[in-house]
Amino acid sequence: MKSCKIFLFIILIVFSSCSTQESKISIGFLADTFEIARWQKDRQYFVEKAEELGAKVIVKSANGDDVRQVKLAQELIDEGVKVLVVVATNSNSAAAIVRLAHKNNVKVIGYARLIKNCDLDYFITFDVEKIGSLQADYIKNIKPQGTYVLINGDKADINAQIEHSGVIKSLQTEIESGNIKLLYDAFIEGWSPENAEHLMKKIVEFGNEPIDAVIVGNDGMATGIYEALAEYGLSGEVLLTGLDAEPIALKRILNGDQSMTVYMSIKKLAYANAELAVKIAKNQKINTDFKYTDNGRIKVPTIVLEPQVVDKNNIETTVIAENFVTMQDIEKSSY
Numbered sequence: 175m176k177s178c179k180i181f182l183f184i185i186l187i188v189f190s191s192c193s194t195q196e197s198k199i200s201i202g203f204l205a206d207t208f209e210i211a212r213w214q215k216d217r218q219y220f221v222e223k224a225e226e227l228g229a230k231v232i233v234k235s236a237n238g239d240d241v242r243q244v245k246l247a248q249e250l251i252d253e254g255v256k257v258l259v260v261v262a263t264n265s266n267s268a269a270a271i272v273r274l275a276h277k278n279n280v281k282v283i284g285y286a287r288l289i290k291n292c293d294l295d296y297f298i299t300f301d302v303e304k305i306g307s308l309q310a311d312y313i314k315n316i317k318p319q320g321t322y323v324l325i326n327g328d329k330a331d332i333n334a335q336i337e338h339s340g341v342i343k344s345l346q347t348e349i350e351s352g353n354i355k356l357l358y359d360a361f362i363e364g365w366s367p368e369n370a371e372h373l374m375k376k377i378v379e380f381g382n383e384p385i386d387a388v389i390v391g392n393d394g395m396a397t398g399i400y401e402a403l404a405e406y407g408l409s410g411e412v413l414l415t416g417l418d419a420e421p422i423a424l425k426r427i428l429n430g431d432q433s434m435t436v437y438m439s440i441k442k443l444a445y446a447n448a449e450l451a452v453k454i455a456k457n458q459k460i461n462t463d464f465k466y467t468d469n470g471r472i473k474v475p476t477i478v479l480e481p482q483v484v485d486k487n488n489i490e491t492t493v494i495a496e497n498f499v500t501m502q503d504i505e506k507s508s509y
Contacts, residue, residue, distance in 0.1 A: 198230050199455040201448075202250035204243060204271070205235040206263040206287075210365070210394060212418045212440060213261065215498075216285070219444030220259070227452040238364060240264035247271040251278045256455035259447050262287045265332040281454050284474070285447050288332045291470040295454075298447050298477045299467075300438045302333050305481045306340020309415040312434050312483055313387045314344065317413055319353045320386030323377060325370050325399060327391035329361040334391055337417070341389055357381055362395060371398030378406050387413035393423035393435055397509065400431060419484050419493045422507040427486050431509075434485040437493055442479055450477070 201224055208214050221231045232253055236243035240263040250258060251274065258275050260282060262268035269292035272282045276293065284297040313322070324341060327334030338361075348354040358377050362369050370390070378385070385408070390396040393416035403409045409431050416423045416435040426432035453460050466473035484492050493499050 198228060199452070200230045200232060200253065200255045201451045201455055202247075202253075202255035202258045203231055203233045203285075204246055204250060204258055204260045205233065206243070206261045207238045208235050209237070210418075211420055215440045216261070216444050219441045220448050223445045223448035224452060227448065229448075229452050229455060236263050238263060240267045243268065244270050244274065247274055251275060251280055255280060257281050257283065257451045259283045259285050259451050260289065261285045262289050264330050265290050266330070268292075283447055283451055283454075286333070286443060288467060288469055288474070290332065293472055294469055294474045296450060296476070297467055297469075297474045298443065298450065298479075299333075300443065300479045300481045302336040303340035303343070305417060305436045305438075306337040306342075307344040308340075308436050308481060308483050309337075309389050309417070309434070310341045310344035312485075313389060313413050313415060314348065314354070316433070317386050318348065321355045321357050321383060323357050323374075323385055323388045324359040325374070325388060325390045325395055326359070326361045327365045327395070328363055330363075331365070334361060334365075337391060357383070357385065362391070365392060365395055367394045367398035369398070370395035371402045374399045374402035375405065378402065378408070385412050387415075389415050390417075392417040393420040394418070396423055396426075396432060396435075400426060400509065404431075419498060421499050421503045422509050424484070424489055424493065424499065424504045425507045426509065427484070427489065428504065430486075434483055436481050437484045437498070438481045439479070439496060440498070441496070446477055446479065 203220055205213055224231045232250055234246040243263045258280055260271055265287055268289045272289055272292040272294055275282045281295045284294050286299050288297055326338045345354055349356055388399050390399050396414055396416035403412055414432045419435050419437040423432055423435045464475040465478050467476040
């Protein structure tokens with residue numbers, strides 16, 4: 175009799191263990207690339223929060239290849255994910271991912287980048303147009319008259335277009351009045367620092383006039399722009415913006431070689447995506463006051479987070495206070 179009770183107890187333990195494994199839902203995190211430092215943090219925070227909420231996360235990266243990203247989406251679906259969270263490599267072609275997911279009863283959340291012309295389920299982002307206006311307003315307040323250059327991100331990335339729109343809206347009146355001359359306005363494929371540097375050298379060499387400010391789409395490209403300006407002895411003389419609050423950019427800011435960057439709390443973004451994904455996967459009620467974003471086909475339910483300016487006056491009360499970076503991270507960065 176005693177041996178029977180022990181046997182029954184073992185069976186109950188095994189059954190309980192199997193039941194727990196089966197109840198753990200899977201979520202797919204499909205990235206564009208992890209070659210840019212900030213996306214590594216997105217992955218870290220997303221996985222951290224999703225696992226805390228009881229989900230298993232399967233992570234895949236397209237390495238900047240939009241065709242590969244569609245194939246990886248199929249792989250994740252085949253592996254049984256309930257929700258796909260997608261950082262789209264291409265905002266247009268990623269619509270194929272949404273169609274593929276919906277055929278398999280999988281919901282899709284657009285992470286930071288809108289997926290256009292499809293029935294995207296949800297979108298979580300920062301106010302990207304405001305990022306552009308923050309950059310332009312900051313520079314305009316310092317230099318309300320002068321010659322400006324705009325170096326924008328990849329035109330295939332909808333965020334690059336929206337950010338650029340925010341810059342132009344902020345500068346439009348001064349451009350029309352002649353206070354600001356727009357010397358050059360270009361989009362850089364792949365947000366490439368090397369391509370940005372190469373272009374900036376050409377602008378300096380053939381522009382035939384002093385440049386007062388370069389409004390740059392992100393800190394990675396700002397590194398390339400800085401290198402070009404430094405080669406011509408212009409570092410620190412030309413106002414320079416960025417985005418992402420990368421340690422190397424923060425070091426340039428403290429050294430006077432970059433004016434500002436825009437900080438998006440990646441932890442807030444990743445946590446918001448993870449929380450929504452887990453609720454969807456568990457069929458829980460979603461009590462969120464959504465805004466709506468037109469993606470060319472539908473009005474997508476959207477959660478919008480606020481970006482903020484970071485300069486030498488508030489580095490410690492923003493990115494360091496939120497443990498986004500440490501002062502040691504900044505100090506050990508080299509450029």
